[in-house]
Each structure stands twice: as structure tokens, then as C-alpha cells.
Amino acid sequence: MGKTKTDPDNTLPARFADRHKLYQWSVQVPDFEVKFMTRQFKKFRGRPARLMREDFCGTGILACEWVQAHRKNRAIGLDLDQSTLDWGVAHNVARLGKGADRVDLRCADVRTVTDPPADIVCAYNFSWFLIHPLDALVDYFAAVRRSLADDGLMFLDCYGGWEAQQVIEEPRLVETPEGMFTYTWEQADFDPITNVASCHIHFELNGKRLRKAFTYQWRLYSPAEARDALLAAGFRDVVVYWDRSKDPDYDDYRPATRAANQPGWLAYIVGVV
Ligand SMILES: C[S@@+](CC[C@H](N)C(=O)[O-])C[C@H]1O[C@@H](n2cnc3c(N)ncnc32)[C@H](O)[C@@H]1O
Numbered sequence: 258m259g260k261t262k263t264d265p266d267n268t269l270p271a272r273f274a275d276r277h278k279l280y281q282w283s284v285q286v287p288d289f290e291v292k293f294m295t296r297q298f299k300k301f302r303g304r305p306a307r308l309m310r311e312d313f314c315g316t317g318i319l320a321c322e323w324v325q326a327h328r329k330n331r332a333i334g335l336d337l338d339q340s341t342l343d344w345g346v347a348h349n350v351a352r353l354g355k356g357a358d359r360v361d362l363r364c365a366d367v368r369t370v371t372d373p374p375a376d377i378v379c380a381y382n383f384s385w386f387l388i389h390p391l392d393a394l395v396d397y398f399a400a401v402r403r404s405l406a407d408d409g410l411m412f413l414d415c416y417g418g419w420e421a422q423q424v425i426e427e428p429r430l431v432e433t434p435e436g437m438f439t440y441t442w443e444q445a446d447f448d449p450i451t452n453v454a455s456c457h458i459h460f461e462l463n464g465k466r467l468r469k470a471f472t473y474q475w476r477l478y479s480p481a482e483a484r485d486a487l488l489a490a491g492f493r494d495v496v497v498y499w500d501r502s503k504d505p506d507y508d509d510y511r512p513a514t515r516a517a518n519q520p521g522w523l524a525y526i527v528g529v530v
Contacts, residue, residue, distance in 0.1 A: 269436035271465035283440035287322035306376035312367040313384030316345035324359040334362040368400045379412040386475030398490030411528035418521040422447045438462045487528040498525040
């Protein structure tokens with residue numbers, strides 16, 4: 258990180274160089290995910306989901322969005338990094354006012370079996386890719402299974418396609434109420450034997466760069482592997498949601514059992530107890 262000459266498009270002042278805030282602005286879409294889980298749970302179970310556990314919750318922004326969506330909604334968040342959780346309590350949970358009592362962020366491994374049983378456990382932004390090899394993933398899903406209510410559901414997202422294996426840097430301008438900044442997703446390395454990719458997130462503001470603000474070493478699991486691991490962990494069924502929209506600005510995820518191959522894709526996966 259340092260004071261440098263940066264692209265004139267980056268109008269966001271350097272005082273906003275907070276990696277958690279920039280991350281939330283760049284990659285998190287909690288309103289979409291809350292609506293998706295709410296709608297799908299009701300469709301599957303014919304009742305509303307009330308307790309949601311957010312795994313790898315980081316700053317807990319999804320947990321906060323969940324409790325804001327309904328006055329009876331409660332959320333548990335699990336993450337190993339206390340400093341990130343503290344940031345989330347100060348910046349996200351504190352904003353909820355009385356609703357803050359319904360968010361319980363815990364510094365714990367996602368393989369912890371939690372109480373009370375949750376209607377939903379979710380792991381978004383591909384964080385479950387951090388659990389490898391495959392037998393570790395099965396252990397994780399088994400702990401989730403034991404943390405879910407008898408009619409609970411697990412929600413995951415997943416990305417892939419041949420572009421996911423390429424060494425690339427993908428910059429994108431992000432608009433905020435305070436100005437614009439550049440978010441860059443870098444795929445630095447991919448090992449075809451282990452399927453493990455090394456990825457970095459960089460940010461560039463007006464006069465400031467944050468190189469390697471976040472780094473991940475994760476395994477690019479496929480939906481087929483997620484399915485096998487969920488079934489091995491005791492889930493009864495697995496549904497993959499594929500984007501059927503022809504319009505690149507609009508997503509329309511629907512259950513699918515087959516899909517045409519494509520250079521890059523994003524899917525949602527639901528494990529059914
Ligand atoms: C990719 S970030 C995800 C942040 C946020 N959930 C999101 O959707 O963007 C990964 C987070 O997982 C946490 N983490 C990694 N391994 C973990 C584990 N075994 N148990 C709990 N948290 C873990 C890290 O501390 C980090 O905050």
C-alpha cells in the first residue's frame with residue numbers, strides 16, 4: 258500500500274482505503290442472496306426460514322441483511338478472523354439498532370456444530386473452496402448437516418469454466434456514493450493436478466493502491482464434486498441453479514440438471530436435508 262499516481266477514473270479519495278469497506282462495495286450482493294434464499298426456502302419447505310447461519314461470514318454483511326429482511330429473522334455468523342468480525346460489529350451490526358440483538362457473530366471454525374439448529378446454512382463468495390482436499394469438504398458438510406434443522410437447506414455458490422483456470426488480471430471500475438475505484442481480480446496461478454488456484458484482490462483509489470488486499474488459495478470444485486460431497490455428508494438431495502438469462506445485465510437462476518459448456522459461469526447449489 259502506498260501513495261502513488263493512479264488512473265484518473267479512480268475518484269474515490271484515499272481516506273476510503275479500508276479493505277473491508279472496499280471488499281463489500283466490490284463483491285457483495287447481500288440483498289440478492291437474502292431474496293434468493295428466502296424464496297427458495299419457502300418453495301422447498303412451505304414455511305419461512307427464520308434462523309440463517311452465514312459461514313466464512315467475514316464482516317457479517319449478509320447476516321445483517323438477513324435480520325433486516327424480517328423482524329423475526331435471526332442470524333449466526335462464523336469466521337476464524339476476530340479482527341474482521343470486530344470490523345463487522347463496528348460497521349455493520351452497530352447500524353442495525355435494536356436488530357443487532359438478532360445477529361450473533363462467533364469466532365469459530367465453520368466445521369463447528371452449532372446450536373440452535375439453523376433453517377439455512379450458507380457459504381458465499383466461493384469461500385467453501387477454501388476447504389480442501391475433498392475429504393475435508395465432506396467433514397465440513399457433515400458438520401453443517403448436524404447444525405441444520407430437520408428440514409434445513411444449505412446454500413453455496415460456485416464458479417468455473419475454462420477462463421477460471423487462466424492466469425489473468427480482471428480490473429473493473431466500482432461506483433460508490435463517494436466516488437469510483439478499481440477492483441482487480443487476479444488469478445495468479447492454477448495447478449491442474451490439485452485444482453488449487455491462487456487468487457488476489459487489489460484495489461486502486463485516487464492516489465492509493467492496495468495490492469493483495471486479500472489472497473486466497475482455493476480449490477476450484479465443480480458442481481458435480483459439491484453434489485458428491487454433500488450426498489456423502491448425509492444430504493438427501495442436491496439442486497444446481499443455472500443462469501438461464503440471455504441478458505448479461507440480468508440473472509435468472511433456475512434448477513438445472515444439464516448445461517451447455519461456456520468459458521465462465523456462476524451457479525448456486527442447494528443441499529437438501
Ligand atoms: C472469501 S472471504 C469471505 C467473506 C464473506 N463471507 C463473503 O461472502 O464475501 C473468506 C473468509 O473465510 C474465513 N475463513 C477461512 N477459513 C475458515 C474456517 N475454516 N472457518 C471459519 N472461517 C474461515 C476467513 O477468515 C475470511 O474472512
